[in-house]
Amino acid sequence: MKFGTKTIHAGIEPDPSTGAIMTPIYQTSTYVQASPGDHKGFEYSRTHNPTRDALQKNLAALENGKHGLCFASGLAAIDAVVKLLNPGDEVIAANDLYGGTYRLFTKIFSKYGLKFHFIDMEDISNIKNYINESTKLIWLETPTNPMMNVIDIRGASQIAKEKGIMLGVDNTFATPYLQTPMDMGADLVMHSVTKYLGGHSDVVMGALIVNDDKLAEDLAFVQNSSGGTPGPQDAFLVLRGIKTLHLRMQRHSENGRAIAEYLIKHSKVDKVYWPGFETHANHDIAKQQMKDFGGMISFTLKVGHQDEAFKVMESFQYFSLAESLGGVESLVNHPASMTHASIPYEERQKIGLLDSLIRLSVGIEDAEDLIKDLEQAIG
Secondary structure (H helix, E strand, O other): OOHHHHHHHOOOOOOOOOOOOOOOOOOOOOOOOOOOOOOOOOOOOOOOOOOHHHHHHHHHHHHOOOOEEEEOHHHHHHHHHHHHOOOOOOOEOOOOOOHHHHHHHHHHHHHOOOOEEEEEEHHHHHHHOOOOOOOOEEEEOOOOOOOOOOOOOHHHHHHHHHOEEEEEEEOOOOOOOOOOOHHHHOOOOEEEEOOOOOOOOOOEEEEEEOOOHHHHHHHHHHHHOOOOOHHHHHHHHHHHOOHHHHHHHHHHHHHHHHHHHHHHOOOOEEEEEEEOOOOOHHHHHHHHHHOOOEEEEEEEOOOOOOOHHHHOOOOOOOOEOOOOOOOOOOOOEEOOOOOOOOOOOHHHHOOOOOOHHHHHHOOOOOHHHHHHHHHHHOO
């Protein structure tokens, strides 16, 4: 089954009672049993819900995985992964990653005896320098948020498998339309479903996709026991959003290319971070593991002050200044004070996340209008 067909049909069956082509919203907390333990596969909606089950099957198919699990947010999904670890275990993570992930690792789990190493993974050989007998998880994003670094998933997988370490990949920016990390050896794929998968800025949700039956069982235990599950209405909205994922991602990528090429030639723009440029440090890897380069772009101005960046962000007409990304509408974000404010200033500076950095989530509007908006905002 090709990808576009999967988005519409994978895991989806007409409602057996009515023939409804759209998966019903099973807005129920509990299910009637004929006798204690004698039920139709559903006992309580925290554990299983038919709407959520359909979405989980669909997501697994899109990532070429076997099992999908949905959570109340992307952070809840990552939280479930880390809960598989024990005090004394160590995690190697990319040094450029979503600020909420950094906060979860350092402010929540560090106090429970877990140790986190945040390292440059653009050269994956750096990973080897931090592996020891306590290393249990390698965690990466690619492209990274917000510096758009590209990490070699196949290379990281080879290192992880040699040492018997689990490899988790946050695939939020790329989506399974642009890359499928499990095909490159990842043990686990995470999505902030809030973003491109939902696609319409109306849902908060996270997901994990795995192949290993035991890993799926362990994660499902955490999912049920900790209770961070989404409701059926949200699952329905994501199922609906996914049906146009392939079409939206094509447009996001087309518009992203047009915007990136415009910005790189602008006299007032200093650096543009987008993996589609041949000058990007790992462009060749991006070409190998991605179908296209998506709609996420970061850039700085030649007048590198936060005040100047703020003036630009406050001047847009079509790019809305807001948290999040991946919706049909274009968004602009200031990572240093918004999505990545929880990362200490010194750490942000080390990776080039300057206070003047502007991050764009390029939507599916007409590219000409978006370029005109950039032109009037930057000046």
